[in-house]
Amino acid sequence: MISVLPASRADRTSADASATAWALAARGGDPEAAEHFVRALHGDVLRYVTHLSGDPQTAHDLTQDTFARAFGSLHRFEGRSSARTWLLSIARRAVVDSLRRAAVRPRIADAVDWRLAQEQAQQRGLPGFDDGVALLDLLETLSDERREAFLLTQVVGLSYEEAAGFLGCPVGTVRSRVSRARMALDRLLQAAEAAAAPAA
Template structure:
């Protein structure tokens, strides 16, 4: 995404340009809706969270100071909206196309079956995580946010982010081990990646 171009859209939207804001919505709708779906596990509630997030963003754009990226700012609003709506509605597990299974056009039936059962198991185990562990895992592994960005989005400390990620990854590695015969080697790789990430985040 062109950050310079997005900055121009943000400035235009902040002074009331609806076309500029519509373009921002178009760019961020899918990841935001996917994130909301993982938080509330109910498609209707996720759509409400997403809609309320964009409404709040439109109203508050004049006060947006760009201390964090626009994407992180949207995730911050969505996290707050999700907490509010989860208190009022029950959650119904649902699938999310951001966690895509194997391409059915290029896979044999056995690979399709294994990939689909793994996807279903992952969705079940994500639901068993705490709210913050699930949110941290999604923002890191799917959206690629840094530890600092996640801390901003969820209004928690960087140390808490690391703790939630460690618990989420440990839980998923244990519960999904049947689908991962070389899980030991991969867990070592993940720990090395985390140590490298922590070093970069500290710079």
């Protein structure tokens, strides 16, 4: 199970510096640095693509695709941004490309109700599984802009400044999107709890 709690700012800054140094060393052909680079950022990429794609089953493939793309273009990485920010931008493109491919690919199912078959194929009984599904469902109700700002700052752990640079918008816009996302999620949670109370 991967923690969704972001590290403290000091820890994150130190981890970012290390990951960037490893990326630069890996660019120079150091295989040990390449391994450290992957280990340092694998969890962040996996969390990000899982939430961005909304499909936990393809998240590992998207994560692999992200790192394959990153190593393919590592020779162009100069360390002007942190390796994590650079890698997340690659992950974002990988998810977008995957969604575009899925949109034009026909879906074939031998079951009469393929949606029900898909739901029944999902793993259950894992620690935090139901909470994770509930969170994904709630996040899906947010607009794309609010969801991405929320994920980058609250799940992946970027600072508002880093998220603003990543998204290409002012810091105030990121703060506003995250604030509105939190308010929307709070309202939805309260409504869900109120609906569940009579049943209990």
